[in-house]
Structures are given as structure tokens and as C-alpha cells.
Amino acid sequence: MGVVEFFDYAGVALFAATGALAASRKQLDIIGFIFLAAVTGMGGGTVRDLVLDVPVFWVDRPVYVLVCMGVAVLLYFTAHLAESRYRWLLWLDAAALAAYGVFGAYKGLLVSGTPIVAVVMGMLTGTLGGILRDVLANEPSVLLRREIYVTAALTGAGVFVAVDAVGAGMALAACLGFGAAFALRGLALVFDWRLPTYRARKGRHPDRI
Template identity: 75%
Template structure:
């Protein structure tokens, strides 16, 4: 199994685990666990494949669905033992974002040959599963929280694509992309790193506008 294939399976499994942890926080039954795990684990990759106009990965290889189900069932029994399920969710999500973001960039580059498309696919693949998970459980989306999230996936995809352009080889490229994404997201969680945010100016009264 190649480095990028390991990242693919790891990304699906880790995202599925975060979906199961979110289900545990909402006290769902085992089918709720499996559903959330499957949607979270396959969501980003499904949209990626639809955009790239290639066969959806889990339809072509249903084993991915079993990976999600296995993660859900394991967490259904193990989640009550976790001291802080939300903290586990955040750190597993960071690892999933890094792994799946790099694989998304790899597949985007493989299918399109375009570095720009590869970076977009990496960012999309690495973030959409977590966004779908939070929407389904009616929690504030990771996209709307201030700490760095999408930027971490973007950084990982950029490092992977740049390393591939330099010809360093897939294992080193994948490891570098994963390290960049996971490192940046980890620092955001640990040190509350944020990008500057937009601050709107006070509105003007209609009578003050130029005529």
C-alpha cells in the first residue's frame, strides 16, 4: 500500500470516527452513529469525485463504507470511556483534515494534471466532511469558528503539490503535506491561532450619502 493510499483510508476512518464522536455527544443510537460516521467519512471525497467527474470512490469500492461502519461501532462502545469526547473530536478531525486533504490534492493532480485544481480538491476534501458533520448535528460549524481550519487544509495541499513539482517523490510529498496541515491545525487548537477577520465600518445614514 502506497503512502497516499494509507492517507486515503486513514482520512476516511478518522473522519468517520469524528462523526461517531459527534453522534455520542448527541446521544444517538447505533444506527445514528453509523449514519453520521458514513456521511462524515465519505462526504468530502464524494463531492471531490463528483466535481472531478470520476466514479465516486465508495461506490467503486464499497469497502470504505465498512470502514466507516467499523469506526462507528467501535466508538459506540468506546466513546463513554473517553474523558473529553469533544477534545478527541477536535484532534481526530485535525488528523483527518491533514490526511484527507493531501489525498484530495493527490487525486486532483492525478485526474486533472493541474496544480490549481489539485489544491482546490485537497482543500475541499479535507474540510467538507467536518462541515457536513457539524451541520447534521446542529453544532457551530468548524468553518465558522475563528481558529484556523480551511487554511490548514490549503497549506497541506500546497506543500504536497509543490513537493510533487520538485520531484521529491510521493512518500516525501505526502508526509510533508500531512505535517504542514496537521502542524498548522494543531497550533491553531493549542495556541488559538487565527487569521485577521473582517471588521465592518459603521453604516452611514441615508441623508449623509452623496447625491
């Protein structure tokens, strides 16, 4: 297994863990854990493969399903040990975002050959798992919390594509891309970094217009 493939499994397992943590926050049963873990872990990659028109990865290699199930069962019995599950969720999510973003860009580049499609793929599939999880678990979407989130996935995918384009090799590009995305998201979590946000005024409720 090469470096790039490693990020694929890591992304799936880490996202599955965040799905299981979300299930624990909602006090679901063990099947609910597995369901949310599977949707979060494999959702982004499924959309990536559909859009790129390649066979969906887990239909080809069902071991990914077992990875998600294993992570879900493990967390069903251990999630209470974590002091703050939401904080764990955020950090695992950061690592998953970085790993998935890099692998999404890699696969996008491989299939389409177009750097811009590769970057969009990395950004989209890096963030989609978390968005699906938040919508299904009815948590406030990380997308709307105005943090550096999509930006980190974009940075990771961009660094990967740029380092690869100058001929430095896939493995180095993947590691640098992962490092950039995880560092940026991690620093944003620690120091509460934000990009300047649009501040004219908040939207009113449609009924009051």
C-alpha cells in the same frame, strides 16, 4: 498499499470517528452513529470524485463502508471512556483534515493535471466532511469559529503540490503535506492561533436593517 493510499484510508477512518463522536454528543442510537460516521467519512471524497468525474470510490470498493461501520460500532461502545469527547473530536478532525486534504490534492492532480485544481480539491475535500457533520449534527460549524481550519487544509494541499512539482516524489510530498497541515491545525488548537479577522463590525440581523 502505498503511502498516498494510506492517507486515503486514514482520512476516511478518522473522519468517521469524528462523525461517531458527534453522534455520541447528540445521544443517537447505533444506526445514527453509523449514518453520521459514513456521511462524515465518505462525504468529502464523494463530492471530490463527482466533481473530478471519476467513479465514486466507495461504489468501486465497498470496504470503505465497512471501515466507517466498524469505527462507528467501536465508538458506540467506547466513546464514554474519553474525558472530553469534543477535544478528541477536534484532534481526530485535525488529522483527518490533513490526510484527506493531501489525498484530495493527489487525486485532483492525477485527474486534472492542474496544480490550482489540485489545491482547491484538497482544500474542499479536506474541510467538507467536517462541514457536513456540523450541519447534520447541528453543531456550531468549525468554519464560523474563525479558527485556522480551512487554512490548514489549504497549506497541506499546497505543500503537497509544491513538493511534488519540484520532483521530490509523491511519498515525500504526501508526508510533508500531511505534517504541515496537521502541525498548523494542531498549533492553532493548542495556542488558539487565528489569522487576523475582518473586524469592521458584525453583521446585524436582516430584520434590523
